[in-house]
Amino acid sequence: MGKKCIIGTLLILLAGCKYQPNGKEILAKIKSHYDQKPTAGLHVSYQQVGFNPYQSYDYEHPDSLRSMHMVNLDGQRFFAERRAWFPGGFEFGLKEFQQDSVGYQYDLKGIVLGKRVIKQPKERIEEVREELTELVDFRFSQKFLSQEDRVSVDTLDFRKNLTTLIQITDEQDTLKVTYQIEPVALQSISFNGSEEEWLFNNINGGSYMDGIQHFKNGSLKGLYTLEQVKQINSIAQEHFYIPEEYSMYQPEKKQPSVEKIGPDLYLVKSLPADRNVLFTTDPNGITVFGAPISDRLSQLVIDLITTRFPEEQIHAVYVTHAHSDHIGGLPAYAKLGATILADAYSILAIKAYPKFGDTIDSFVFKEVVNESVIGDAQFFVVDNSHSKGQSFVYFRANEVMYQGDFFEIPADNTFPHYVPNATREFMEFIATRNLSVKRIVAHHRNDFITMDLLQMYYDSKK
Ligand SMILES: [Zn+2]
Structure with missing residues (x-):
């Protein structure tokens, strides 16, 4: 009887040494x-x-x-x-x-x-x-x-x-x-x-x-x-x-399209995964706001922009924060030579994002700091608990704000049952800024939220 068999016998009570099941x-x-x-x-x-x-x-x-x-x-x-x-x-x-x-x-x-x-x-x-x-x-x-x-x-x-x-x-x-x-x-x-x-x-x-x-x-x-x-x-x-x-709600199947929502300000709407992207035109070309999910989605946006403005170059792209679903479409813009605009933390996070691999070497960044202005866009970096670095953009001439993941108001304009901490932090931040806002475009879903509605939601859950 070998040593192996003795241990085997101890472990497998049913199987004796004479017989081991096959x-x-x-x-x-x-x-x-x-x-x-x-x-x-x-x-x-x-x-x-x-x-x-x-x-x-x-x-x-x-x-x-x-x-x-x-x-x-x-x-x-x-x-x-x-x-x-x-x-x-x-x-x-x-x-x-x-x-x-x-x-x-x-x-x-x-x-x-x-x-x-x-x-x-x-x-x-x-x-x-x-x-x-x-x-x-x-x-x-x-x-x-x-x-x-x-x-x-x-x-x-x-x-x-x-x-x-x-x-x-x-x-x-x-x-x-x-x-x-x-x-x-x-x-x-x-x-x-x-x-x-x-x-x-x-x-x-x-x-x-x-x-x-x-x-x-x-x-x-x-x-x-x-x-x-x-x-x-x-x-x-x-x-x-x-x-x-x-x-009951039957979502309409609409093709992605471009809508002019202000002087030099455009909304790319009906994108897959319910995302909203904005872009502005300026003497240097085009700046895109939002690069969600994937290069495939970015390519859709780029094609729509190119069809509308065949002569213009996309020279910059902005992201609100470095969560995977918000930065996934950046490489498509980097390929075009566009500069990536983001806060300091988000830039570090993007540089370390494993999925970008070697392509990261071709990324060019420009940091946005709180209240910095590029063209019509003013950036606000908000200390908050959703992401270590996170900003929103305010288009001054248009009185339009673009934000992602500070708050959610569904597209039927009803209120969520509670107010997330990140929303409180955002509301406290903007309370001291006196921005005149006619329209808020959310990165997710709802592309037309008024400041009054947002305030009403916030006040109703105090
Ligand atoms: Zn997020």
Whole structure:
């Protein structure tokens, strides 16, 4: 009897040295373990903590970005409530549900959709199913092992009490799933092609795996804590309703376009992801305000500007702060040779943004300081809790303000249910500035907010 076998005997109580189960038997054992788990309706509540330096207050000290989810799924229906918190005291909340292939979503905090309800595509339920399959060990295992003919044993290590099963999903990707053999427990899922890995750390109440870590390209993207996983027979009908004060809203599919909103001031509207971008014309050419999401979106904006002003050069682009969704479209402008305008902190953050890689060497920056003026634009840098550096711009001749993430007023002009800290800080800041403002264009969604409306919202929540 070898040393290996003695340890193996200690670990695997069922397997004596004379007989060790083979791969096929181990696979059958794991399958039968998960066959005993619930397959019908599920209630799952979980907390997610994400780490994204470029949605944090300070990219050098990333925040723990928390969200909470409660999901109920039965047959062809689901409902979910979700909440997410971002720096500056922003709290987002939504409820979504679907039955008879019709889905709806509304805003529990009134900060994105206001009092409007939007319809969701009927495929949404598949995404929700997928979400639970990713997080609940037995749902994942049931699905994975149901494709038995495509699953094979890759490694079997009785000493470590582990087995790794493998499935070739396509040419690019291989799925490797590791289980503890005795007692059966899911340990990890890894996708070799896409460099993603999910680790399952402890058994919660003996019935499901918890303490889930999600890695991408070796770095920790999220931590999941499953607070409750419970079998349900069906979802109570009372969850499938829309509160009275909400009304249906059908977003119009409009093509992005340019609208002149003042002398030398233009709004690029109906952009994807509900973003608003402004630009001004001056003797040197064009300055763009806002570079959201991606180069693809920037290219859309650049094409619209070029069609309208074929002779003019875009010589500068301004961003309010260095969050990923606000700076993602900068490289397209850097390529044109445009100077990037931002506050000192945001410039440092942009320079360190990993996604810009080597292209960052071609970026030219000009720092905006509080109250500095370039052409008609005056910049104000506000000390606030959303982002360490964050500014807004005021077009003096036009009496137009452009801001992002200091406050939100949904496009139906109803008020969010609360005032975020960042909004208070912004309101205290502008109270001492006496700016005459006819129109505020928000980077997100609402492109026409009056100062009176903003003040009314702020006062109503004091
Ligand atoms: Zn932000």
